[in-house]
Amino acid sequence: MRAKLIAGNWKMNLGKADSLTLAHDLIHKIPKHSKAQVLLIPTFLHLDAVAHVVAKSHLLLGAQDVYFEKTGAFTGEISAGMLLELGVSHVLIGHSERRHVLHETDAVLNKKLLAATAEKLVAIYCIGETLQERDAGKTAEVLQHQLKAGLVHLSHDVIEKGHLVIAYEPVWAIGTGHTATPEHAQETHAFIRARLSEILTPELAAAIRIQYGGSVKKSNAAELLAKPDVDGLLVGGASLIADEFAAIVQAAG
Numbered sequence: 001m002r003a004k005l006i007a008g009n010w011k012m013n014l015g016k017a018d019s020l021t022l023a024h025d026l027i028h029k030i031p032k033h034s035k036a037q038v039l040l041i042p043t044f045l046h047l048d049a050v051a052h053v054v055a056k057s058h059l060l061l062g063a064q065d066v067y068f069e070k071t072g073a074f075t076g077e078i079s080a081g082m083l084l085e086l087g088v089s090h091v092l093i094g095h096s097e098r099r100h101v102l103h104e105t106d107a108v109l110n111k112k113l114l115a116a117t118a119e120k121l122v123a124i125y126c127i128g129e130t131l132q133e134r135d136a137g138k139t140a141e142v143l144q145h146q147l148k149a150g151l152v153h154l155s156h157d158v159i160e161k162g163h164l165v166i167a168y169e170p171v172w173a174i175g176t177g178h179t180a181t182p183e184h185a186q187e188t189h190a191f192i193r194a195r196l197s198e199i200l201t202p203e204l205a206a207a208i209r210i211q212y213g214g215s216v217k218k219s220n221a222a223e224l225l226a227k228p229d230v231d232g233l234l235v236g237g238a239s240l241i242a243d244e245f246a247a248i249v250q251a252a253g
């Protein structure tokens with residue numbers, strides 16, 4: 001059974017006080033015995049403070065990015081080891097804003113994925129097509145390429161340990177209010193799992209969790225999560241509102 005993973009990506013939002021308030025509120029609003037794993041992903045700057053709030057709670061802590069080197073002259077970057085030290089267990093890799101706004105390449109993302117999983121962080125590898133790619137009928141090609149290029153040299157052991165999660169986030173759905181229909185999400189997740197089965201093995205593909213992300217709200221979470229290949233949600237805007245995010249988690253059962 002693939003445990004559902006519901007993650008809130010706070011992006012470059014919320015000051016320190018608001019981040020701490022949101023984390024406190026979520027600890028109280030999300031039931032301890034919720035079936036889903038719940039992950040909060042604040043900005044790097046507030047990771048340490050949020051880590052103190054969620055320590056010993058039922059909520060997990062994630063980072064929005066990681067650098068692939070362990071240490072050295074890499075101004076502005078943060079290593080997997082540094083994240084671990086703060087109590088971070090999960091990290092986003094290749095979020096569409098990093099691919100398209102900050103122009104991170106597949107080769108760089110692959111290095112990040114290998115570095116993060118080598119330190120035993122759970123890597124949430126984000127993939128998704130742009131509107132232009134979708135309109136050109138290139139969705140399958142783009143997703144297949146992102147999977148192949150991103151997962152090069154990833155050991156099967158890492159996957160067996162559950163340290164790889166895929167997030168399917170169609171770029172046209174992120175922050176736009178245009179959510180993929182549950183049917184579209186299921187069809188695409190099944191396609192992704194079939195490609196994972198070819199790249200890896202059918203057994204490993206069956207074990208990998210595939211999250212959906214793109215304008216998820218409490219009103220559409222349950223129908224997305226009801227689909228057999230939707231193993232969780234990556235939530236941006238709606239994760240900044242405690243009641244809304246708690247309701248999304250509740251939809252996971």
Ligand code: PEP
Pocket residue numbers: 009169173174175176177213214215216234235236237238
């Ligand atoms: C995201 O940031 O990964 C995301 C899906 O954002 P939103 O939910 O706001 O579309």
